[in-house]
Amino acid sequence: MTETMTPPTRPSIGLALGSLLRADATAALRSRQTLILNLIVPLLYIVILGINDAKKHFATPGAVVGLGITLGLMAAGMLGYSMLVAADRTAGVFQRLRVTPTPTWLIMASRIIVQLVSAVVMSVVAIVAGSIVFGTTFPWPQILGAMGVSLLGAVMFLCLGQAIVALARSQGTVNAIGRLLYILLLLVGLLGASNLLGETLQHIAVWTPVGALAGLYDVVFGAAWSGDSTIAVIAVPVYAVVLGVVGVRFFRWDPR
Amino acid sequence: MSAAAPLVIDGLVVRYGARTAVDGLSLRIERGEIFGLLGPNGAGKTSTMSVIEGLLPPSGGTVLVDGEEVTRAPLAAKSKLGVQLQSSSFQAELTIAQLARLYAGLYGLRLRADEVRDRLAGMGLDGERGQPFKRLSGGQQQRFSLLVATLPRPMLMLLDEPTQGLDPQSRRQLWSEIEALRGDGGAVLLTTHSMEEAQAVCDRIAIIDHGRLLATGSPAEVVAAHREDPAVQRLAHGEPTLEDVFIALTGSAVRD
Numbered sequence: 001m002t003e004t005m006t007p008p009t010r011p012s013i014g015l016a017l018g019s020l021l022r023a024d025a026t027a028a029l030r031s032r033q034t035l036i037l038n039l040i041v042p043l044l045y046i047v048i049l050g051i052n053d054a055k056k057h058f059a060t061p062g063a064v065v066g067l068g069i070t071l072g073l074m075a076a077g078m079l080g081y082s083m084l085v086a087a088d089r090t091a092g093v094f095q096r097l098r099v100t101p102t103p104t105w106l107i108m109a110s111r112i113i114v115q116l117v118s119a120v121v122m123s124v125v126a127i128v129a130g131s132i133v134f135g136t137t138f139p140w141p142q143i144l145g146a147m148g149v150s151l152l153g154a155v156m157f158l159c160l161g162q163a164i165v166a167l168a169r170s171q172g173t174v175n176a177i178g179r180l181l182y183i184l185l186l187l188v189g190l191l192g193a194s195n196l197l198g199e200t201l202q203h204i205a206v207w208t209p210v211g212a213l214a215g216l217y218d219v220v221f222g223a224a225w226s227g228d229s230t231i232a233v234i235a236v237p238v239y240a241v242v243l244g245v246v247g248v249r250f251f252r253w254d255p256r
Numbered sequence: 257m258s259a260a261a262p263l264v265i266d267g268l269v270v271r272y273g274a275r276t277a278v279d280g281l282s283l284r285i286e287r288g289e290i291f292g293l294l295g296p297n298g299a300g301k302t303s304t305m306s307v308i309e310g311l312l313p314p315s316g317g318t319v320l321v322d323g324e325e326v327t328r329a330p331l332a333a334k335s336k337l338g339v340q341l342q343s344s345s346f347q348a349e350l351t352i353a354q355l356a357r358l359y360a361g362l363y364g365l366r367l368r369a370d371e372v373r374d375r376l377a378g379m380g381l382d383g384e385r386g387q388p389f390k391r392l393s394g395g396q397q398q399r400f401s402l403l404v405a406t407l408p409r410p411m412l413m414l415l416d417e418p419t420q421g422l423d424p425q426s427r428r429q430l431w432s433e434i435e436a437l438r439g440d441g442g443a444v445l446l447t448t449h450s451m452e453e454a455q456a457v458c459d460r461i462a463i464i465d466h467g468r469l470l471a472t473g474s475p476a477e478v479v480a481a482h483r484e485d486p487a488v489q490r491l492a493h494g495e496p497t498l499e500d501v502f503i504a505l506t507g508s509a510v511r512d
Contacts, residue, residue, distance in 0.1 A: 011335065011364025019361025027349035091345035099309045100362040101335035254311070 020110035042072030050133030062221020065130035077157025086174035119154035145220035156240040162247030260323030262412040262443035269316035277303040279467035292458035300467035322411040338410035346389040353385040363408035395426030415446040451499040
């Protein structure tokens with residue numbers, strides 16, 4: 001062979017990010033798990049509450065839609081994202097990516113961008129479904145506000161998923177912790193907020209990620225501003241920052 | 257083209273707590289050279305490779321890839337490396353054509369669909385381009401891993417046990433692929449447990465154990481240098497072989 005070798009050059013960040021985004025988006029679209037967690041969970045919730053008496057327990061249709069999106073974001077971040085990262089870490093996908101001249105932050109940034117985009121898509125679908133089920137139209141400021149809250153909520157639950165996968169090394173442990181926390185947050189966030197478990201838990205529920213995010217959606221969809229709204233505005237970014245720091249600080253790329 | 261050697265390792269030390277895995281290893285690999293790193297399990301081969309790949313920070317010493325220090329300029333060093341890991345996987349949801357495009361992008365190459373097809377055809381994988389990596393046979397997986405490693409036309413190719421688990425036909429085919437890399441002007445560093453492979457494809461070898469260099473030279477030179485050793489004489493049935501020298505130097509105890 002007489003071919004002359006061309007010295008490799010440092011690839012551009014733009015090209016690397018574009019390649020990663022295309023690959024991660026394709027993987028997300030082909031994943032049945034992503035479809036179920038990002039779309040089916042919130043839709044199911046909105047439809048079930050829309051067709052029976054449960055809706056009378058909520059102040060507005062927007063509250064139901066907001067809670068539906070919250071559950072979808074929680075499932076996508078705590079079960080979908082964390083499991084995907086744990087599985088790829090165990091399989092050696094990250095090690096393979098890390099030996100390329102790509103900054104490691106770019107590998108994660110691409111995955112997070114894809115998750116954020118799917119959160120926005122999920123929110124749009126949930127709002128459309130809510131409009132159909134409740135026979136109402138949401139004004140544009142509410143829709144745009146909901147998109148903003150969805151992005152914030154997606155960041156918070158992705159940070160929670162990242163913290164789980166950072167603190168638990170094995171895929172099985174990540175799976176178990178994710179499911180356990182999901183059920184726990186769901187129970188405290190939903191039942192606690194409904195006053196079924198007493199006033200103390202109702203106060204605690206407002207501070208949980210589920211309660212706080214649902215509170216933000218309530219405000220966006222027209223509920224009156226209250227002390228709980230202030231708590232929600234403070235709690236969601238604080239959760240995101242604290243969990244994000246834990247998720248980055250303790251994350252190991254290598255499963256061993 | 258840079259005049260630096262593709263790989264210079266000087267006094268490399270890798271420690272895991274109190275255990276020293278690599279103990280002052282020094283090696284130099286020249287252009288166009290295929291170099292075999294041989295050693296029993298736990299000899300320090302994988303730790304050495306991991307430092308070169310940028311996956312593991314060294315405890316001491318320096319590693320230069322084509323003049324770039326792997327700890328000071330990791331991305332520049334990685335851009336000159338092609339890597340085939342011993343156990344790695346690719347995203348399960350992507351086809352090998354999509355994976356080839358992804359990894360090309362990470363090395364700064366924009367490949368059109370027909371170029372991807374040509375590259376896959378060059379490795380005898382054109383018919384499998386719509387398949388995910390996990391559906392390929394062992395030989396096809398190794399060939400695809402080699403294709404990904406050669407995408408950037410690297411200065412230094414790292415192959416960690418490239419023919420492990422392959423049948424003789426696939427092994428021979430892979431050897432000729434490895435041989436072809438030399439013609440591109442780059443160098444190859446491979447690890448192997450197969451003395452037959454080392455003799456067949458390597459210009460020079462190094463035998464290491466407990467992280468220390470025990471012997472280096474061409475396979476014939478290493479055998480000639482130790483031909484008269486009493487331990488080699490005891491092991492040899494007739495003419496001493498590379499395997500006799502390897503066992504005499506590293507001991508006959510089975511390692512995990």
